Amino acid sequence: xxxxxxxxxxxxxxxxxxxxxxxxxxxxxxxxxxxxxxxxxxxxxxxxxxxxxxxxxxxxxxxxxxxxxxxxxxxxxxxxxxxxxxxxxxxxxxxxxxxxxxxxxxxxxxxxxxxxxxxxxxxxxxxxxxxxxxxxxxxxxxxxxxxxxxxxxxxxxxxxxxxxxxxxxxxxxxxxxxxxxxxxxxxxxxxxxxxxxxxxxxxxxxxxxxxxxxxxxxxxxxxxxxxxxxxxxxxxxxxxxxxxxxxxxx
Numbered sequence: 001x002x003x004x005x006x007x008x009x010x011x012x013x014x015x016x017x018x019x020x021x022x023x024x025x026x027x028x029x030x031x032x033x034x035x036x037x038x039x040x041x042x043x044x045x046x047x048x049x050x051x052x053x054x055x056x057x058x059x060x061x062x063x064x065x066x067x068x069x070x071x072x073x074x075x076x077x078x079x080x081x082x083x084x085x086x087x088x089x090x091x092x093x094x095x096x097x098x099x100x101x102x103x104x105x106x107x108x109x110x111x112x113x114x115x116x117x118x119x120x121x122x123x124x125x126x127x128x129x130x131x132x133x134x135x136x137x138x139x140x141x142x143x144x145x146x147x148x149x150x151x152x153x154x155x156x157x158x159x160x161x162x163x164x165x166x167x168x169x170x171x172x173x174x175x176x177x178x179x180x181x182x183x184x185x186x187x188x189x190x191x192x193x194x195x196x197x198x199x200x201x202x203x204x205x206x207x208x209x210x211x212x213x214x215x216x217x218x219x220x221x222x223x224x225x226x227x228x229x230x231x232x233x234x235x236x237x238x239x240x241x242x243x244x245x246x247x248x249x250x
Contacts, residue, residue: 006104008082097248098125102211103142110234111219118142118149118241125186131167133176136160141227156228191223192216193237199245207245213238 099122107115120142126134141157143149167176167184177185183200198210215222215237226233 069077078192095129096127098127098207098245099123099248100125100197100199100209100245101244104199104213104238104245105241107236108226108233114144114146117147127167133163133165133167135163135165135174137162139227159227169205191235192219193222195238197243201247205247207247209243209245211240211243213240 002018004131005013062079100121101124102121103116103118104121105116108117118141120140122138122140128134137160139159139161141149141154143153147153163174165171165174165176169175173189175187179198179200182202183198186195186197186199188195188197192215194214194216196212196214200208202208221234221236223232224235225231
């Protein structure tokens with residue numbers, strides 16, 4: 001609900017004492033007794049919703065000095081600014097954007113063994129006010145001892161993915177869960193393994209992330225798609241090298 005207050009804007013040397021209040025139902029306006037036919041008064045209109053604040057300066061034209069017509073004029077102006085103010089406040093409620101960077105290594109076990117294959121996974125997570133999540137993921141090949149990260153190889157193997165998700169909805173592959181105030185968990189399933197990211201934001205707007213790689217009971221390895229050939233191969237569980245996150249806006 002919007003709280004509205006309109007006040008005449010006075011010169012710095014003027015005083016605002018002794019001004020009667022004209023109550024028009026939609027809010028209230030302070031006006032001096034000199035309101036007359038076709039008078040113009042510079043006003044400052046303040047709209048607030050939660051922690052959002054909007055300030056407007058306008059000139060209100062009164063076509064008559066009677067209370068009724070002044071109320072009609074005030075209501076008309078307030079109606080316009082209710083609409084414009086609500087739209088502006090809604091636009092100011094920007095989504096929360098979280099950037100995540102994961103550096104991990106894993107071993108390919110079949111058909112040819114390759115150790116310490118390094119990948120960097122970058123995520124841009126956009127959280128809206130309606131529990132919807134937009135997730136953009138980039139997977140960048142960072143090389144191995146057998147296959148260094150040459151520019152051509154990096155360009156050929158790097159891939160991008162985009163998903164539209166709902167908070168708390170399990171798609172079978174990706175799920176975002178609420179763990180507490182400003183604390184989320186992302187669970188990603190691949191083959192016989194899970195990757196769990198716990199993301200939290202502290203009171204100073206600093207982002208913290210914990211990453212765990214888990215293997216399903218009874219399995220000694222996990223299957224996944226081999227980059228470059230798109231064939232299903234067997235891999236050892238990923239090993240975390242580093243993980244960072246940051247918040248663009250809240």
